[in-house]
Amino acid sequence: MILMGEAPDLLSPFVAAFGPYVGTAACIFALGFLAICVASALSSGGMRSLYCRGRFLSPNEKCFFSALRRALGDGYLVCPQVRLAEIVDVNPRVGGAKRQAALYRVAGKSIDFVVCSSLTFELLAAIEVDDRSHFRQERRERDAFVNSLFGEIGLPLVRVAAKRDYSAAVLREALEAAGIFSRIGASL
Helix, strand or coil, X not given: CCCCCCCCCCCHHHHXXXXXXXXXXXXXXXXXXXXXXXHHHHHCCCCCCCCCCCCCCCHHHHHHHHHHHHHHCCCEEEEEEEEHHHHCCCCCCCCHHHHHHHHHHHCCCEEEEEEEECCCCCEEEEEEEECHHHHCHHHHHHHHHHHHHHHHHCCCEEEEECCCCCCHXXXXXXXXXXXXXXXXXXXX
C-alpha cells in the first residue's frame, strides 16, 4: 500500500541488480563524452576563434617605410596605417544625417603613412603607396575622394607608385616637392 507523500520504490530491483556498476558506467560515459568533444575540436582545427593575428605591413610597405625613414632623417615620425578618422573630423556645424554620412565616408579607410613632427606631432603630410589595386574602379573612386578630402583639410597627400625597391633620394625629392620640409619649421 502506498501512503500519501510516499513515492513507489520502482527502482529497487534495478539498483539491487546493477547498483555496483552504476558508478563505473557513469564514469565511462563521462570519459567517452569528453573524448568525443576533444576529438571534434581537434578535427575541426581547434577551438574556433573569432579573431586571429593579421598582417600589419606587406613586405613592400616595410621596404617603403625603411626608405621613407632614411629620406626624412631626424625630426620626423612616420606612422603607418593611420585611419582617416584620426586625421580628419567633420565640421562641428554639420549635423544630423549629413554628419553621419560624412563620418561614414571616412570610417574604415586608412592612409598608408602619415608624416608628423617628432617635436609637436603636427601632421605634415600623408603618403599613399599605389599598387595595382588602385587601377580598379572602386579604388579609383576611393582615391578621388581621399585626394579631395586632403585638399579640403590642407594637408599634402603624396602618392608614390609601388615598386620593388625605393630610393631614399627620390623619395626625399618627392617630399620636398610636397613642401614637407618647409612645414616642419612652421610646426615648431
